[in-house]
Amino acid sequence: xxxxxxxxxxxxxxxxxxxxxxxxxxxxxxxxxxxxxxxxxxxxxxxxxxxxxxxxxxxxxxxxxxxxxxxxxxxxxxxxxxxxxxxxxxxxxxxxxxxxxxxxxxxxxxxxxxxxxxxxxxxxxxxxxxxxxxxxxxxxxxxxxxxxxxxxxxxxxxxxxxxxxxxxxxxxxxxxxxxxxxxxxxxxxxxxxxxxxxxxxxxxxxxxxxxxxxxxxxxxxxxxxxxxxxxxxxxxxxxxxxxxxxxxxxxxxxxxxxxxxxxxxxxxxxxxxxxxxxxxxxxxxxxxxxxxxxxxxxxxxxxxxxx
Numbered sequence: 001x002x003x004x005x006x007x008x009x010x011x012x013x014x015x016x017x018x019x020x021x022x023x024x025x026x027x028x029x030x031x032x033x034x035x036x037x038x039x040x041x042x043x044x045x046x047x048x049x050x051x052x053x054x055x056x057x058x059x060x061x062x063x064x065x066x067x068x069x070x071x072x073x074x075x076x077x078x079x080x081x082x083x084x085x086x087x088x089x090x091x092x093x094x095x096x097x098x099x100x101x102x103x104x105x106x107x108x109x110x111x112x113x114x115x116x117x118x119x120x121x122x123x124x125x126x127x128x129x130x131x132x133x134x135x136x137x138x139x140x141x142x143x144x145x146x147x148x149x150x151x152x153x154x155x156x157x158x159x160x161x162x163x164x165x166x167x168x169x170x171x172x173x174x175x176x177x178x179x180x181x182x183x184x185x186x187x188x189x190x191x192x193x194x195x196x197x198x199x200x201x202x203x204x205x206x207x208x209x210x211x212x213x214x215x216x217x218x219x220x221x222x223x224x225x226x227x228x229x230x231x232x233x234x235x236x237x238x239x240x241x242x243x244x245x246x247x248x249x250x251x252x253x254x255x256x257x258x259x260x261x262x263x264x265x266x267x268x269x270x271x272x273x274x275x276x277x278x279x280x281x282x283x284x285x286x287x288x289x290x291x292x293x294x295x296x297x298x299x300x301x302x303x304x305x306x307x
Contacts (some may be wrong), residue, residue: 050291070280074246075255079273084281086246090159090254091228091288093247095241097163098170103220105167106174110216113175115204116181123237128177133172141169142236150237157238160250165233170223177219214300219295225289231258257285 073083117123145165155161185208193203209216239259247254264278 012056017202047215058279058282061276062283065276065281066169066283070277071284074280079271079277082258082277084257084284087255087257087260087281088284089246090162090256093159093250093254094163094166094256095224097160097250098167098224099220100125101164101167102171102174106171107178107216109175110182111209115200115208129144130172130175132160134176137232138169138230139232139236141165142233144168145233146237155251157240157253158251159212159247161256162234162237162239162248162254162256166230169225169230169233173223173226174220177223178212178216181215181219182208184215185211204213214302218296218300221292225292225296228256229258229285229289229291230263234259235262257281257288261285 070083071088072085073081075086076082077086113123113127117126142165145161145168147159149155149164150157155164164293189207189211190203193207198206234256239255240253245252261278261281264274264281268275268278
């Protein structure tokens with residue numbers, strides 16, 4: 001017969017051994033935490049240093065070139081006479097196409113997938129592919145836009161073709177961000193609306209969308225700001241770089257700020273002054289993106305609600 005003895009009261013040696021083990025474990029975790037904290041801090045300092053160096057370099061090169069004449073002048077083969085007013089108008093035209101297309105189609109798709117679609121294999125398949133499309137290289141969307149809008153619909157290199165191509169690029173991002181914003185709306189708000197006799201569309205329009213609006217607009221503005229800075233889809237679409245006339249309709253040929261930066265950077269081999277023009281254009285593009293991102297942050301902070 002084996003006697004099993006249950007020790008209810010551990011000895012002092014056992015207590016000290018357990019305390020020592022716990023102390024060593026805590027010390028290792030504190031050491032690891034301190035090491036990772038320093039690694040993350042150095043990574044942040046390195047990133048900020050690179051960004052600061054880049055901004056300093058661009059700012060130095062743009063001194064003396066970024067003025068009213070540069071902002072309001074037309075493109076020219078002479079660097080001292082060149083302006084970017086046509087590129088600014090082209091970028092504004094792109095925004096005017098991208099905003100309504102992405103908001104209407106993207107938000108409508110998100111509402112259908114989250115509120116109306118049956119949650120099954122088909123819906124899961126669509127959601128997974130939307131997430132995958134958000135990571136597809138932008139040049140692929142440029143090829144799609146060239147085949148679909150440029151050649152099939154005979155839109156050429158117009159503002160409408162460029163805007164629709166960039167809309168395809170950011171549409172998956174808008175759909176995914178809108179889905180997450182709608183999904184974050186508490187269910188008790190929907191149930192309260194149904195309990196008061198409202199139908200599904202009324203609940204979506206007056207309860208779900210107002211609560212999800214900050215997340216939807218934030219994702220949309222950040223996506224649109226990405227579209228403004230894209231170059232590869234427009235290059236594939238065949239957008240020209242030197243257009244003397246200012247576009248007056250969505251069917252006119254155009255150039256945009258990223259395209260102008262790209263080609264001026266290439267031409268610095270032949271004409272060094274183009275580097276200064278590219279730097280000044282980068283400043284304008286960065287200010288535009290900064291303002292759009294600031295608007296997104298303002299909207300999120302102003303209309304965000306807690307439940």
